[in-house]
Structures are given as C-alpha cells and as structure tokens.
Amino acid sequence: MVTAAKEQWRWWLPRGIELADIDPEHANAVADLINNQRRRSLGYKSPVRIYSGLIVR
Helix, strand or coil: HHHHHHHHHHHHCCCCCCCHHHCCHHHHHHHHHHHHHCEEHHHEEEEEHHHHHHHCC
C-alpha cells in the first residue's frame, strides 16, 4: 500500500521537482485526490472517510 501511494505522489510530483516551487493549492489538490481514493486494503473506503469516522467518535 505504501508503494502504491508513493507511486501516485510521484506521478503528480515527479523526482527532481523543487517542492518550494509547487503552488500550495496544487499540493492540496493532489493530496485531496490521493486521500479520497478508495483502497482495497481499507475495505474499499478512502483514508479520509476512515479518518473522519474516527474523529466523529
């Protein structure tokens, strides 16, 4: 699971790119896309859904 997530980050933010040059809005949009994707290892729920379920309790 960690490798797949890392590959997704690398697709959006390739190696060699300076993180200081990335627009914060773009970085947040990428994070939203990745964190809202459902994962088989999480029972086809997204990390955001699981995290928000933990906070509500």
